[in-house]
Amino acid sequence: MNEIIKLSILEKIKEHANIILCRHIRPDGDAVGSTIGLKEIIEASSPEKKVFIERDDENPTLSFIGDEGPVPSDDDFMDALVIVLDCGEETRVSSKRLTLGSCLAVIDHHIKNGDFGDLSWVEENRNSVSEMVTDFWKTFENELVLTKHAAACLFTGIVTDTGRFKFRGTSAETLRLSALLLEKGIDYETIYNNIDVKDFKDVSDHAYLMNNIKVTKSGVAYINITRKIIDDLKLNSQAASDSVTLMENIKGSLIWLVFIANEDGSARARIRSRFVAIEPIARKYHGGGHACASGATVYSEEEACNLLSDLDGALSAFKENNPDVF
Ligand SMILES: [Mn+2]
Structure with missing residues (x-):
């Protein structure tokens, strides 16, 4: 089935002179890596295309x-193939002009949350869309x-979405495809240096936030x-988002999350887990994503x-049923 969809996407790419790639808002390494990676693959394969x-x-x-x-300008959308990568929800796409194109394709690995697109290649078990684009090539x-x-972009997407080949979804196929990227001679030390290094201010903000970690009765950190913390620290949104990783190694805290207050009184929640599926709960709170990494909004x-x-x-039930996990 996926082979047929991949072939259809290739055919659509061949048919269109203009191709426009979109991703999710607040783009991460996978969203950026997969779009630039696919852009370069198409440009290198068909230099006449825009x-x-x-x-x-x-x-x-x-x-x-x-x-x-x-x-792209509005004119560039005329008769264009639009491909949305790494985004399973129309409202989170980095474009309000999706309908201006002539054909809409979706390449994604999020748990399906509504259907959109004329053509959709979705594999929920893939660790990243960058891996899917590598597979496509x-x-x-x-x-x-x-x-x-392009290989460096795709490698960046894979390592960021897998937490350096650590998260669920990292498979033998991930390593095989990543090996093909390495064979292009990419400089992974420089990539890791760029994605792992933080400004001193971000480190010091994170130290403050770590002192404010709370834990629920069953261990959710x-x-x-x-808004006061954001204003006092002049916290940038990336450092706020990244702070969820500060809690990933707390023993017994198999679920962890950060609430980031919005200006309108609502708050964005970034939720992570080990072993415990949290996506259905995120979905209940206006969100979704992956089994162990989701977003939600509380009003x-x-x-x-x-x-x-x-x-x-959920954590309490999991601990009861899996006493050996700790
Ligand atoms: Mn992704």
Whole structure:
């Protein structure tokens, strides 16, 4: 089935002179790596085509990956193939102009949350869309050209979405495809240096946030980043988002999350877990994502408490049924 969809996507790429790639808002390494990677693959394979990356926002910490090129004009959308990568929800796509194109394809690995697109290649068990794009190139390697820089972009997407080959979804196939990327001669030490190094201010902000970790009765660890904390620390949104990783190694805390207050009184929750599936709970709170990594939004303090209590219940049940995990 996936082979047929991949072939259809290749056919659509061949049919269109203009191709516009989109991703999710607040892009991460996979969103940026997969879009730039696919852009370069198409450009290297068919230099006559025009390929754009459509975006409302950028991620400055990923600027080392390289230039994303000009944003397409409305005219560029005329008769264009639009491909959405790494985004399973139409409302989270980095474009309000999706309907301007002539055909919409989706390449994604999030748990399905509503259908959109004329053509959709979704594999929920894939660790990253960058891996899927690597697989796409490998499948059609007689027709598609993978440049060294495209390989570096895709490698960045894979290592960021897998937590350096650590998270669920990292498979033998992931390592085989990553090996093909390494064979292009990419400099992974520089990539790791770029994605792991933080500004001193971010480190010091994280030290403050670590001192504010709370733990629920069953062990759910969380940080509540209020508007006051954001203002006092002048906390940037990337450092706020990244703070969820501060709790990933606490013994017994198999679920952890950060609340990041929005200006309108709501709060974004970034939820992570080990072993325990939290996606259904995230979905209950206006979110979703992956089994062990999801986002949600709470619109009141009461809803935040309910989310915490649901996660606490899930962790408590998991611990009861799996006493040997610790
Ligand atoms: Mn992804």
